Amino acid sequence: MRHALVIRSKVALLAFLLLACPGSQAVGQGNGARAPAAASPPDDGQWTMAAKDYASTRFSALGEINRANVSRLKLAFSFDTQNRRGHEAAPLVVGSMMYIITPYPNHVWALDLARGGRLVWVFRPRPKPASQGVACCDVVNRGGTYSNGNIYFATLDGDVFAIRASNGHQVWRTSVADINKGETVTMAPLVAEGKVLVGNSGGEFGVRGWLTALDAASGKLAWRAYSTGPDADVLIGPQFKPFYAMDRGKDLGVKSWPPEAWKTGGGTTWGWISYDPATRTLFQGTGNAGPWNPHQRPGDNKWTSGVFARDIATGQARWFYQSSPHDHFDHDDINESILLDMPVGGRMRQVLVRPGRNGYMYVIDRGTGQVLSADPYGFINSAKGVDLKTGRLIPVEEKVPQEGRVTRNICPAAPGAKDWNPSAFSPRTGLLYVPHLNLCMDMGVIEANYIAGTPYLGAEVKMYAGPGGHRGVLTAWDPVRRKAAWEIREDLPLWSGALATAGDLVFYGTMDGRFKAVDGRTGKLLWQEQLESGIIGQPITYRGPDGRQYVAILSGVGGWAGAIVSGQLDPGDPTSALGFVNAMRDLPGKTKAGGRLYVFALPQ
Amino acid sequence: MSSRSPNKLARIGLAGAALLALGACDREERDTSRQPKPETISLASSDPRAKEYENSSFHISQGQRYYSWMNCSGCHALAGGGGMGPPLSDDEWRYGGRMEDIVQTILKGRPNGMPAFEGRITEQQAWQLAAFVRSLSAQPRQDVLPGRSDDISNAEPQTLEERRPQQSESNTTLPSAEKD
């Protein structure tokens, strides 16, 4: 009781301090953009899902650590995960417990925050070792979700688990993916309306992408929506009202492919799902079309490289927008959708903001799927823009990769202007903090051979730094004014997520292991700490059982960008790791493999 | 003058002999027709088929073609730098680096993700692939290594690559029990 009182009084003091802070009023106005209240409830100091809330803001209202005191941030405790692969997950904080999901073999560690991060239990799901061979880009896992007393997560080999958060006992286990076809699961499931939403990875293996909803209580299949094939499989019915003419028609998931090609056509859902409780609609991006060689799949290749709005109860599609029809460059569209209500053209609109892989920042009407704007946030020479009348990306013909030759200097490269690593939105500044890439590539395509369970690519890629020579950028994007407010250039690609807090701080990490806090208004570096291994995880913040604010991050380099270190690849072969190694030859000299949780706080 | 004359004759004779010797040059024998030769001695010692495949440019370049066709390059990269699968161009062999070990790896698969190709490719193709895999770390004789791929590729021609000669049999390492 006394404990709670202390917390409450501290929060009140904090709120007062924030209001009293002279600069805060101007900042607090922002630009009129905010997350819808239903999808972004008041902060409870926990971190129960990777994206913080259904609107995917990754914003915490905790402001104890702020621009003034962040320079005094110190390590509170750390924890070795005993895993040396790429740690892309966001830790979860529920009550006084923290949960960490590691890369394969996907151990779940439960730590007691009240006792300095002491280990309470560990859950070992024992996924099939063969699944490592069909994981395209390191054996990563992007985290789990807490809901209703359970932790939900998926293993690399495609089993979804529900385990009791209190003791780590298994509640149910459902196998959703088949590794013999090349399917794996790396995403963090989302739980909403009693459904666990999970999709497959394997767009590099000629799998057929899907999103599956399991009943959260029993683990039974509720529905499965494929990304290719007949309307019945894609869950397209009378509710489906796409905004653009290119998406209207019967069975486009079959007709926009050569015969049979849709069966190995990709469109996996391995990224982020957002959910709007007000309309009970989920927003799901679909991955690249398979194989990478576009000449093997003439047509628009529906419904790959786009975003679906679906009814969460039935999975029925409401609308679809395809950002890269007939994808040329492995430009998945699985990046996060941030739900915002903001002024567009003078009136408030309910929108999705999507930093696309193709380099355009899409603002899409949540209700209709209309693209309101699409502005480049990185360097693009592979497209001329987005035609807002037809919704189509306008490709640059000479950058389309051709068979038997190498097309040089395609920007952005295969991982896009931004890959999976999620952005954060602060309503206080109105800015979206986008950690992204500045990479270009040479690409040649050859006929890909389909053998189930082996890669289905048909592309030879070499990546390198884009204009300017830096490989990573943190862009603070103003979605209302449709331009960057500021940006920070990083030498190495940014492969970590971002976190925004009410202290007007933005946290992110670099691949050489620097964990940084910058001023959310100006981008000024305020604090940094050198960690043992490169950072590709998602920073989070929470209120500890003692009422103080903590910031946590997993360090452990790997992923597609860091596979050169975690997989000990040969830098002498530029095409290693699907061509990413060519851009990362210096990484082994800058960091080492690792796996450790770091938690920071202000000194008491 | 007179003393140079026999010299000249000798030179002409030498040139003639060299020309004649050219006639002895023949096309390399291409055995496209049959299965690998049956083994004649026990597996305990190195397989006699190993040298036959490793010492043949034809077999190595066939292996290079299959390396791309059977999607080996998707996981292990064009020049063996690795990716989803471990690198093949370095001096570390998780499951042994002798020809017969590599053939076993290809045909039977390995637990940490290497799929089994037995029944999906012929045994001869597996041996040709193994010969190419060893060429990625410059194990076979330099003069049989293919200078370039028979197919178009974004990789540097192998002749332009730095080749690191490595010991072959000794540096086999055991697989780590669990990679976590």
Next chain:
Amino acid sequence: MRRRLLPLLPLLLVGSACSVDGIQSVGGRDGQGGAAIADLFGIFLVATLLFAAVVAAFLGAAALRRRGRRADGIEDPEGSGTERPLKTGLIVWIAAVAIGLFGLTLASHLTDRSMARALPDPASALRIEIVANQWWWDVRYHFRDPSRDVRTANELHLPAGVPAHVTLKSNDVIHSFWVPNLAGKQDLIPGRITDLMLIPRKTGVYRGQCAEFCGMQHAHMALDVTVEPREAFERWRAHNAAPAVPPTNALTRAGYDYFTTRECSTCHAIAGTPASGQVAPDLTHFASRRSIAAGTLPMSRGHIYAWIADPQGPKPGNAMPYIGLEADELHAVAAYLESLK
């Protein structure tokens, strides 16, 4: 002896243009371009023969002409006073040659121009993509609706009177696409896309041939071309866009099982089955083709057996390996392939 036969060489060339069976004939008038070229060839032949005859006549006259004599009766190597008409003749000859060459150039130019003008818009033509490999042809028909696309190998079906825009690519070395009855040669060059417009006028069965030496089995890299009425072509297209017929009896089912789970499916595709290999000829409607292995063997049960049992026998060096099938497997696979009409 040899020299005496030399003047007959042009006749031999003319002879070769009129092939005996007509399925691979350079003088063919079965394609629109081919006819124009054949006409031009006729003009060139007549003109050059005419000039050749005149040259031969002069040579003969020169050989017979006696040397000139001076008035005193002594031979004069410088010639006699009768040279003047010869000089005029020479000037006339030079003028004739100049006019003749100009005329031929003009004829060539006009033919070229009329052919270029007659070419239909590629956008309205049937779109066909041919990819050459050592040593077979990968043939793909593209339509506006990609789900109607057809993929086949070593055969080309064309509707008569409909222009077909053929884009040509190569996966390995330089090849050359040549269906002499329909059009001239066009090279397929790795890393480049070349194209050719085929406008077949007459229905019939023709033979295409790789016309650029491309390796050991260059001679066994042929293409069966069928020009048929539009309705027949549409029937063929619809049939070939459909998936393969499922196996109907125990034997073909065993063949299906072997094909889809073993070595075959690593490289070959059969639409409608799990076999999806892309690096070897598509076999979806294999048995409906006229030949096996790019014109190496005529299509027949015996040849299917022979080919599967030892592909390196009839076509040494080709990419299909010797598998060493057991007798029952051979029976089953051959029966299954034979059922793929």
